[in-house]
Amino acid sequence: MQLAVESPRTTEYRLFGQVTGALIEAKTGNAKGAPLVEAVDWNKRLWRTLAADCMDDRNTLTEDVRAKIISLSLWVSKYSRRVTREKAPIDPLIKINRTIMQGLQG
16 A cells, blocks of 8 residues: 655645635635634634744744744734724735745745
């Protein structure tokens, strides 16, 4: 029996794709209330996890890249509150995720 194992980069890309898909679905469906909050919260949890990983000294990314990911995570968290509480557009969250996905592909 042979097991296929995807690289961490592939796993991250796939997860970003799923989360971004949920954000796009929330946008196109004009989601409000719980469906919107669930999509935005999933995205925040993804970014929180990335930030926590970047705070680990065993992370092999450069210090600069790690700092930038942590900074983006803080921005995502703050902006997400605007989306769910003030009806700010969800587009910036989708855009930033797509940008990260392009980097993961590259």
